[in-house]
């Protein structure tokens with residue numbers, strides 16, 4: 123039997139759980155824990171420069187690997203700084219464990235130095251949280267936290283740890299449980315067979331089918347099965363912003379992203395579909411446009427691990443609660459069975475007509491069947507993403523921040539693999555991109571990791587350049603530099619007659635090239651199209667260096683297509699500044 | 704429609720605030736709330752009443768079920784059930800009104816549990832409607848204080864909410 127202090131238990135439990143990295147920042151309430159980590163812990167700790175970045179880095183790590191990210195922060199400001207990152211992970215269902223220090227038990231509630239009610243503050247943005255009351259409970263609690271964070275619909279879990287419970291001089295028995303069972307938590311293990319049979323029938327009866335797949339397919343490792351199903355049936359597929367990579371982006375059956383800035387053919391096909399198979403998607407308002415007008419002729423089959431997501435926004439005709447892998451396996455089986463019995467399924471001629479229609483949409487306004495953006499003397503943002511795609515052979519991990527650059531990346535970098543596209547879709551957190559890229563690069567040091575950003579977003583966590591220097595995380599930062607908060611400006615152009623309220627920086631931007639040098643990195647600025655590809659190649663050729671490619675782009679460019687709101691349907695889109703459906 | 708939702712939840716710190724927080728977070732109303740331990744010290748029973756359409760309530764119960772601390776949940780209004788709300792009410796009772804208050808209390812099968820020269824304290828239990836009617840039967844000016852437990856409920860017959 124081994125006796126360990128609370129701090130040692132935490133260090134050991136993280137080892138026993140097979141954690142690869144701890145992202146964190148020390149402070150008074152967690153000093154016992156840090157001392158235990160220092161003395162004896164095989165798990166490396168990454169010291170960020172701001173706790174928000176710790177959560178985003180752990181988040182990026184988790185999205186890329188599928189394993190929970192681990193964060194350690196101190197009480198009070200350490201904990202509150204972590205909040206934005208916890209909310210970001212929560213909105214995108216990312217598995218994460220956040221260990222936050224707390225003031226000593228006997229001081230709780232007395233407004234002690236650096237006290238904040240972390241359990242209370244984080245309550246609406248966590249999957250669950252624990253307050254440690256007894257040191258002996260720590261191993262069990264940590265095991266439970268990992269279990270909850272990574273099963274069912276994943277999400278962040280907070281453990282709040284009063285300092286006295288980690289004291290080095292009070293030791294208790296340590297036993298890390300192999301398994302946990304909780305009477306109050308048991309995520310669905312499989313879908314309802316009757317429902318799946320019905321779904322197979324409905325799917326095969328469709329004349330204008332659409333497969334609408336979201337982040338849940340990636341989180342649930344269902345991409346291969348989804349691809350198999352779609353190929354078997356020759357049905358068109360669209361992915362949400364969170365689902366990009368769930369189906370191979372360069373495949374003919376892929377219609378691109380759908381939604382507010384979705385591709386024309388994806389939105390049109392959704393609107394005119396008669397049967398939508400929604401998998402791990404949640405009918406977000408950035409997808410549906412006006413809900414009352416959403417896909418009027420479509421029956422909906424909705425597969426999700428979270429029952430609360432089904433029929434939350436759009437009523438499902440066939441709801442199926444279950445993990446995507448097991449449900450898709452069963453669905454594939456049923457589909458094969460039905461087709462054996464009746465080889466005329468699905469209706470091939472209807473499907474031919476449907477594909478013909480889709481091809482027409484595609485060639486009319488698709489992003490890849492012609493050049494869809496304007497030309498000016500300046501580099502167009504789309505060209506930067508196209509260049510990034512070429513130079514990385516479409517095989518990089520791409521993180522992004524939030525704004526126009528994010529949408530251009532989502533549109534113009536087709537991801538053939540899941541977990542390659544890493545962005546804050548639900549919360550839309552500017553400042554996510556760089557720390558997330560750090561987390562990804564640490565997980566996959568031999569892979570190319572690019573952070574597509576804007577000069578607004580990058581400055582929200584730019585301090586992490588120092589972390590990248592410390593750990594030699596050689597990510598490439600592709601800055602689409604339009605000198606505006608571009609997405610804000612686009613809305614101001616479209617809805618506020620071009621009144622740019624607080625969306626410019628009035629020549630106050632830093633010299634990014636010099637800034638990179640100051641941080642020990644490489645900065646390259648490009649403003650001519652002819653230099654773009656060369657600079658991009660140079661950036662990626664500098665293998666061991668963080669390179670910041672500052673690309674001066676046309677500031678007037680907008681992201682299109684764009685849903686027309688309010689009161690528009692999926693098919694109502696702006697296609698350019700003066701062209702609409 | 705008014706619903707009575709009753710649940711068993713882990714008797715853990717923070718459990719109650721998660722349930723209550725969910726209501727404000729997702730824009731639902733709680734009309735009454737009642738929580739107490741059960742025969743099993745690790746569980747507490749929470750009963751609340753709320754108003755909403757079927758769809759509304761379905762979404763709400765799904766969200767409540769998702770809370771890790773909620774072990775089991777039932778919408779009592781879906782079947783035959785018994786509901787009880789308990790009220791303690793202080794009524795000014797002087798002169799002729801004294802007799803009248805006692806008479807009405809008897810009609811409602813209430814009990815006068817405390818008496819002072821000018822005040823009766825009455826205990827009454829029953830459905831929320833019954834308590835409302837009693838309050839309505841008292842002259843407003845005579846009501847000094849009202850305290851109600853909120854609805855507690857249980858289903859009729861063999862059906863039980865247990866682990």
Ligand SMILES: Cc1ncc(C[n+]2csc(CCOP(=O)(O)OP(=O)(O)O)c2C)c(N)n1
Nearest residue numbers: 525526527550552576577578579607608609
């Ligand atoms: C933390 C945070 N604050 C504000 C916003 C609102 N917002 C969305 S996009 C955007 C502009 C982003 O500008 P930039 O990073 O330069 O990217 P661009 O749109 O120019 O490509 C803003 C302010 C946000 N998403 N996140």
